[in-house]
Amino acid sequence: MTATEALIATADAHSAPTYHPLPVVIATAEGAWMTDVEGRRYLDFLAGYSALNFGHGNRRLLKAAKAQLDRVTLTSRAFHHDRFGAFCAELAELCGMEMVLPMNTGAEAVETAVKTARKWGYRVKGVPAEMAKIVVAGGNFHGRTTTVISFSTDAEARADYGPYTPGFEIVPYGDLTAMRSAVTENTVAVLLEPIQGESGVIVPPAGYLAGVRELTRERNVLFVADEIQSGLGRTGRTFACEHEGVVPDVYVLGKALGGGIVPVSAVVSSAEVLGVFRPGEHGSTFGGNPLACAVALEVIAMLRSGEFQERAARLGERLHGSLATLAGTGRVTAVRGRGLWAGVDVHPAYGTGREVSERLMDRGVLVKDTHGATIRIAPPLVVSEEDLDWGLAEIGRVLGGDGA
Missing domain, CATH: 3.90.1150.10 (Aspartate Aminotransferase, domain 1)
Incomplete structure (x- = not known):
């Protein structure tokens, strides 16, 4: 052997x-x-x-990680640490946004985006309690948690995990007509991958993302772009949404943000959206830890160069x-x-x-x-x-x- x-x-x-x-x-x-x-x-x-x-x-990223390892690796969010503010400010600036909610894995970030959209829907949009709906696309891959697989169309991902989390409607990817029909007064968000990775690198029809952006603005609905795989340089732009000149309301980021060294993810949006949270309503022990922030800050610096x-x-x-x-x-x-x-x-x-x-x-x-x-x-x-x-x-x- x-x-x-x-x-x-x-x-x-x-x-x-x-x-x-x-x-x-x-x-x-x-x-x-x-x-x-x-x-x-x-x-x-x-x-x-x-x-x-x-x-x-990557030498730059390893250097940043090693330097931080000698200082402090984890404080939990019970305390401030000296890399956290810079990480949030610089990631928000890279995205053209105002606030960051850091997590660890991509699936955690998607779950956080779902919770964010629902809380925004109830506190800002005024959707009746327990009525919030999120529209997603068929063929999606947003992770493997119980809630996320509840709106998957992949039979292998869903089988034997029910009962499933309600509150989602699935429409065909790339179909603006179906999307328009699915959005109602109780819709709080449209959650999409600008390019579907797990489905086989599916690029939507030209104008689709711009159409979704226009629709969500018209109907006071958040456009949440899952750029966990497509973002941070992969497609030739910082974000895949940029290929259609689109800026969503919420970016969901992960994977490359950790530089291949540590898991780092984040939800990035405006103060109006992420400002709906209050202490104790969401969190993560490791989210935004010093080591993660140090590596991610170097990733952001590398992306700034273009x-x-x-x-x-x-x-x-x-x-x-x-x-x-x-x-x-x-x-x-x-x-x-x-x-x-x-x-x-x-x-x-x-x-x-x-x-x-x-x-x-x-x-x-x-x-x-x-x-x-x-x-x-x-x-x-x-x-x-x-x-x-x-x-x-x-x-x-x-x-x-x-x-x-």
Whole structure:
């Protein structure tokens, strides 16, 4: 039994089977590359579902984390600490907003956004008690908590977890007519991913986000944009909403905000919206802790330069130009995405997304499948042009017919 097989066997024996990872065991990583326990190197084309936008072991982020580790890592929100105010102020400024409510994971941030929207609906909009409704889109992925899976359309995510949390209405993603029909006087928010990641990097029709923004303004409804995967540089802009010139009422952020070092998430909005909370009404022991704030402050500083957004846009053109050539091979039925983010649908006659992912793993490229027939591609924004081209060439060999 190899070291890889032994480690996987131990993990399978002692961890709940909630994931089906590729049979690779990572030991070290740097930049866009990971090395397994056998010493084999792999190009990371997933980037931790965008949590690693700045690459593995980013020196600036590690320096910030190490400096903070020597000072203080946790105070809880029972006390102020010297990084908290700066983090909130600078993240609010990056978003063009006023207030920040920090949490840890993306799912926590979505739950917080749901609670925020409902409380705003009751205290500001005047919706009758227990009547608040939130409109969401089919195919969404906002997390795996009980409330969040209550408005999922993914049967695997929902099965055997009922009874489900009420108060949500699901409409088809990209359908403005359906959205308009669903919004009523008791609607407090529309919650959307500007690009649906888990569904296969689904980009909505042109004008959809702008239409939702117009509708929510007309009807006094909050537009909540879940930019946990799409935000912070991934699509070539700081936020994916920017591609349509849209500024939502609420940003939900996570993943890349923690720089691939610690989990950091946040809900960012106006004082009118986040000002509805009073002490004791919501919180998190680790939310906004000193270590998280120190890392996130460095992430914000890096994004302010615009370097990573520009890089994602430029290399994204290279990525999509290369992937577009696969559409005529018969093995690829569709390619979607924006910036350094793509979903590639594989013809079922050629294999499943899992099988293609395994073939690419054997060639030293790590991607991840979703919904059976789709592979997602999302390299760290720091990937070099040469490494990107190499990884795309390997994908071309597998999906173009030269590397079965």
